[in-house]
Amino acid sequence: MEQIKASLAASVLGSLVKQDDYEVNDYLAPKLLTNTAEDNLWGRLKAELQSCQSFKFAVAFITLEMLVPLKVVLADLAKAGVTGQLVTSTYLGFNSPAVFQELLKLPNVTVKIASQEGFHAKGYLFDHGDYQTAIIGSANFTRAALLKNAEWNLAVSSLVAGGFTREVKAEFEQAFDSGQVLDEQWLKNYQQTYQAPKVVSHPTEKSSRLKPNSMQAAALKELAALRAKGAKKSLVISATGTGKTYLGAFDVKQAQVKRFLFVVHREQILTAALKSFRRVLGGPASDYGILGGGQKQLTARYLFATVQTLSKPEVLAQFEQTEFDYILIDEAHHVGAKTYQAILNYFQPGFLLGMTATPERNDDLSVFANFDYQVAYEIRLQDALQAGMLTPFHYVGLVDYELAKAEGTSVKGSLQQVAVSERLDYLLEEINYYQPSSQPIRGLMFVSRQDEARQLAQLLTKRGYPSLALTNQDSVATRLKAVSQLEAGQLTYLVTVDIFNEGIDIPSVNQVVFLRNTESSIVFAQQLGRGLRKAPGKEAVLVLDFIGNYQNNYLIPQALSGDRSASKDKAYQTLFSQTNLGLATINFSKIAQEQIFQALAKVKLDAWQKLKAAYQSLSARLNRPALLMDFQRLGDFDAQVFARLKLPNYGHFLQRMGQAVDLSTYEDQVLTFVTKELLLGLRPQELTLLKQLVAKRRLAKVDFKKHLQVKGWLADEETLAGVENILGLGFFKIKAGSGLKSDQYGRLPLVEIKAGSYRLNAQLQASLDTNHWFKLLFSDALEAGLTLNQAYDNHQTFTRFQRYSRKDVCRLLNLAKDVSAPMYGYKVFDRVCPVFIIHQKLDQTKRAALYQNNFSHNDRIRWYTRSPRHLDSPEVKQLLAKRADGSFQVQIELFVKPSDSQESGFYYLGPATIVEDSVKEESLVQAGRKPKQVVGMDLKLTQALSFSELQRL
Structure with a gap:
């Protein structure tokens, strides 16, 4: 308590009087919180929730979309017995009945509706036991406010006796005590009288023609430049939902095409593609024709054909080889098939464009070779989300039923039996908790086997969720009918294995459920992308991933983040920080996190076969041996992977x-x-x-x-x-x-x-x-x-939260020679002492387990010298020696590693100073061994750790 009190006092004085005169703890100091590219308000609220003993929210406005990530956190808090209170309002009719309906689902939060007229508060109060933190400002609990908008909020921490947080607490309690309890009866009354606020629309100048989005504009520029250089072929790599079809239409328009051919591999895409092109190109209906599905409009200026029909020799023979001056191949990663090769070998177009979201293949055929290794433009899923081209998703990583039931124990084959009654109860319980009750579900479920899909669809239908299983055994007509039924609300779920990975457009999908092993990050992204296409009234997509104890679940954080470093460190970071992508959020339950941790501990992310496949794929794309910079720019791995290999x-x-x-x-x-x-x-x-x-x-x-x-x-x-x-x-x-x-x-x-x-x-x-x-x-x-x-930050010797080995530290400290071998936990030099601490001891029977190097707070860690050491030992005296101005002569640089099992290297946490009154001789005792005489002391970081940083350690 005294440490907290002193740190709070110094932090407040440093923030409000003069920062240089006091040791300011950034996490405890009064701080302005805003949304930035690196951090956002939701990240701070989540960190406070995950570390508090109780919480109080007073927020006027709440949106459905932001309740999904909150529910993930609250579900874990409920298991830990942490409860909270929330006061909200009916002010301006902003909170719809649907919001209150979702608030009723929260298991550990008491919700009241403020009685004060015009209640417009935005405040959050967290009780951490020995101190409290209040966050007050402009941010309501809405997705835009907590993730993106320019919001100003002040975070202030104080002891329980502190005047500010006492005042905030008193105001909250007054609003809470006088408020109306949210219950079913109140909600029923509100639903009957609720009037949605009127949306004021501002007149805008409407264009009869579509205009390219930012991705399309950049790609069009590159395509025009390639043609100007004489290129005859090119490939565009673009994430699902970013407007590839419209891009093709815009390019056909800018190329002033006389005769055009569009080739697809699925019949159901033809009509939609034709409509998209006509919206851009205009002209009479007679200019557009279809070749496939029984239609043969061969003379149309713009012809849309299925590969199955067009590739027949008798059909190809009806066209001149130079008939088309522009051919576009949709889903171009299929060009290795004989049907596609027949078309490509026959026609000699003025320009050939391929479009795909996933050019990577597992066989020896190079998609890139078919397009002269010319990639005009590339935009992946993460870029598209950041650019706002796709509907934001809220990913929730949950555990499969057997793991939830066994509280994290390993059960083999759990996903193999998903379609049993007890497991279905769990599945529907989680769906109903996270899915807004007011929103009709338009869902896709991906499972592992065809019999599983059929059985699950039958059971869901019996439970009141009309569902249909679709497999590759179903005809195109059956699939099209099922999609129409889903969009019309006649079906709740389409349950499938892999047939909806690509080539199907269902914009109304607002829920994607994964009930299968993640075997490929590419397939994961494809299936996730099925729900991300924008549609009117579609605010977000709920993604529920039921994670079992299968060996490939480590692919999930890689697929979500797009990380190419093959670094477990980066995967851990995605799991810990649960990063946002634009307005999308990524959230894992605690047990799901643990499952992925276990998988990561066992896997070798840079295994030889993976590197070989990545090299072959990249070299095929480039039509030459791939180099390190090629990997850095375009590869599945970046260049640092090769620095870590055992090869010289x-x-x-x-x-x-x-x-x-x-x-x-x-x-x-x-x-x-x-x-x-x-x-x-x-x-x-x-x-x-x-x-x-x-x-x-x-x-x-x-x-x-x-x-x-x-x-x-x-x-x-x-x-x-x-x-x-x-x-x-x-x-x-x-x-x-x-x-x-x-x-x-x-x-x-x-x-x-x-x-x-x-x-x-x-x-x-x-x-x-x-x-x-x-x-x-x-x-x-x-x-x-x-x-x-x-x-790295090249203005200083070390960069905070980058990893360094002991040898790296010797080098960057400009030592005359490498003395890392005997350095172990620390080495005292004339002006600096690097300290290396392993924070968590996985095996408490080991010698190192004697040294309980734990953070007592977010800016202090207990540290011990070697043994035997005493207060009068030369190196201890050297560490404690001071200059005339009272500062220590030796600067401590602190490096911490979460555990022995993690990758080599230690996180640099920054400079630290010795807390003088914490220095004392100690005797560390381990059963069956002689006591070890050491000197223990607290090290205080110059820059305190945020909660998310502390979690990573």
């Missing part, structure tokens, strides 16, 4: 892929050095010096320093000496005056310094001049490292 360098990877990469022993050593020491891009100085020397051969040290200064990068003499020591290989010597630890990097300094100038050593320069492969791979690695460096 990327040249060895290419050799294993069958490329005749010819490198001398020395060239191989140099590439290994760049890969293992520089490719991760921890700092740019070494990389940019080598890059400039490749281009200029010689560079004056003074010019290099000026270059760094212009960039705003560290350019002091200590840093320059460190750079020279790394590139001179002195850092890798066992000790001063001795040889290198090994010949891994060769024995020649890469960079020499003569007459105040840098230059590459003669052997390295000769290799660059004579070996094409070496120069290509060397320059590629430098460029990839500089690209990866963009994630």
Whole structure:
């Protein structure tokens, strides 16, 4: 309590008097909260909820869409016994009866309707036991306010005795005590008298023709540029729902096409595509014709054909090979089929355009080869959501029934028996909790097997949810009829296996349910995309994913975030932060999180077969061997994956892929050095010096320093000496005056310094001049490292919440040699002491479990020296020594790792100071062993951790 009191007092004074005079805890200090690209108000509210003992909300306006992520958090809080109170209003009729109906579902919240006329409050109060936090400002509990709008809110924390939060609490209690309890009778009365507020529409100038959206405009520009260069073929990669068909129509218009052919693989797409083109191109109906489904309007100017009909030899023979000056292939990833190849081999169009959301294939055929490796434009699911092109979704990761019943224990085959009564009860309970009762469900359910689909559809129908199973055994006519029934409200669910992964347009779908193993992130994105197409009155899509203990569920965070790093760290981050994509939210229940954690712990994300497949796919796209920068720009993995491989360098990877990469022993050593020491891009100085020397051969040290200064990068003499020591290989010597630890990097300094100038050593320069492969791979690695460096803050030595190994820290501290091997938990130098802490001990029987390195609050962690150590031990005295101004002589830099099982490297949390009154000798005791004499102390971070950051640790 005293620590909280002191931290609060300093934080308030630092915020309101003078920040530099006090140690301010960012999480406790009065703080303005806004929505930014990196963070939003909902993230702070969620963090407060997940750490509080109780909560109180006073919000005038609430929207249905924002209640979905709230329900996920509240469901977990209810299991932990955490309860809350909420006061809202009927002011201006903003809260519809549907909102109050959903509020009645909240299991652990007492809801009241304010009695005060014009109740327009926006405040949130959280009780954390030893302190409280109030957030008050402009933000109602609406999706736009908490995720996107320009809102100003003030967060203030205080002790229970604090005047501000007491006043807020008193105001809340007055409103709550005088309010009307929300119950079924009140809701019934409200429904009878409710009048929705009138929406004021502003007259706008309507155009008779559609206009390209931002994605389409950019793609059209690129397509025109390609044709201007003489290109005859191109591919557009665009997420489902971003308007590929309209894009094709816009391009046909800008290309001033005389005769056009549109090829699809499903008959049900023909009519919709024709209508879309006519909206853009205009003209009489006679200009448009269909070839397929019994129709053969062969002479139409704009012809829309199914591949099945068009590919027949007798049909193709009715056309001249140069009949069409523009052919568009929809869902172009199917072009490897014989039917498509027959069409492509026959026609000789003026321009061929392929469109697909997923060009990646699992066979040896390159989709890109069929379009001359020309990709005009690419927009993936995450980009489309951020750009607002798709309907926002609220993803909820839940556990499958058996796991929920067993509270997280492993049960094999749970998803195999989804269509049993008890499991169906659980399924419908979760659906009814998250789905707004007022909204008719237009749902798609994806299951694993056809018999499962049929059985589940029958049981859902018996429970009052009219459903129909669709499989690949059903005809096109049957599928079209089922889709029409769903859109008309005659069906609640279509239950399918994989047939709706693509090529079907059901804009009214507002719910997607996954009841199958996630075998592929591509299929996951395809099926998710089925519900994201915009439609009138469609505000959001509810996505319910019932996660079992299957081995591939680690693909879920990858598919949702679009991460390509093959880093478990990034997957954990998606699970912890539960990131938002535009107005979409991603939420996992606690048990579902644990299931994915377990899967992540077992899987190797950068397994050899995955890298090989990714390389082959990317090389096929480029029609040449893929390089590191290709992976960084376009690949399923980014370049850092190859820095972590056991292979010495990327040249060895290419050799294993069958490329005749010819490198001398020395060239191989140099590439290994760049890969293992520089490719991760921890700092740019070494990389940019080598890059400039490749281009200029010689560079004056003074010019290099000026270059760094212009960039705003560290350019002091200590840093320059460190750079020279790394590139001179002195850092890798066992000790001063001795040889290198090994010949891994060769024995020649890469960079020499003569007459105040840098230059590459003669052997390295000769290799660059004579070996094409070496120069290509060397320059590629430098460029990839500089690209990866963009994630770091180069104005300082370390970047907060980036990972560093002990060796990385030695290098970036510009030490004369690598002393990481004996460093272990810390090393005291003259001016700095890096401290490495493993926060959570998974095996409490291990020696390390003695050291309870726990955060007592979001800015303090308990730390222990080695044993035996006492207060008069030299290194302890050195740590506690002070300068004349009272500051510590040795600066502690704190690095923390969540557990031994996670990836190598420690998160950098920033500088920390020793809390003097916490320093004491301690005796750590473990059963059966002698006590260990250590000195324990609290380390206080200069920048306190946010709750989400603390969760990641």
